[in-house]
Amino acid sequence: MHTSSRLLLSRLACAIALTLGGTACGSPPPAASAVSASAAAAASAAAPAPAVPADSATLMRQIQAELADNGCDSERQCHTIAIGAKACGGPEAYRAWSDRHNDGGRLKQLAAQHAAARRAEDLRDRMMSTCSYVSDPGATCQAGHCVPRPLTVGAPPLAQ
Template sequence: MKLSSSLFLSTRLAAAGLLLLVTSACASPPPSAPPAAPAAATAPAAASSLWQQIQAASANPVCDNDSQCHTVGVGAKACGGPQSYLPWSSKQDDGATLKQLVERHAAVLRAQDAREAMMSTCSVVADPGASCRANRCVLNPASAGGQPNVR
């Protein structure tokens, strides 16, 4: 009888230990901060957000005359310089916010290009200038020679 009670006690202790082990393995770990997203994953989102802000800041290029119309280079080519130009008006705004957004957007794109070892044709995109047409600043059309058509 002594042997069977000893075996019974050992079995119960083993079962209790196993139960403790199983329940501790199933317990949730303490909450922790979510892992930070890598910079490469957040760069497109940042560029997209900045681009939306740039579009909003340049969405109302109202003007009375050509002297109120200006351009700002946007984007960033891998070899340097802007990808294109947007018209903006100084009639109601000095353009400081727009220029700051454009600089931040270009910096994000340059960093992304550097991370991805991007290359480009290194062609220069000429500033077409802007003029007031129907009380809105618009980019001037490029002439046949590729130079801006400035009046």
């Protein structure tokens, strides 16, 4: 075996060991490790604690508050947003919202956080789902409010 091949295999083995075992190949000398450890401890003490992620129920209440003002003057103001996450993937549902008074930025952020929280809860609780696909129904303006369009079985998808 060539020297370059051996070096490549050695580096690959080291990378695998780092990934699986969390140990370093060719660790720094003890003095350097002590300095690194104390520097890391000081940095973590100075850094703010990471924010505790909200649970999905709290996020859902915030989403519902954002969805409360769903008034519309025309269908162009109505949109849908995916809510939640199924254990097999994809959203749990779609909700209608209006851009008449805002661009939906906060709603989109909350929906993404909620989906991440649901995925984490499903993983933690070892949840399973039916793996059924939930279609985006689109939204329409009805009686001055954005509402999801009714789903029709066998109808072709709506052009977006």
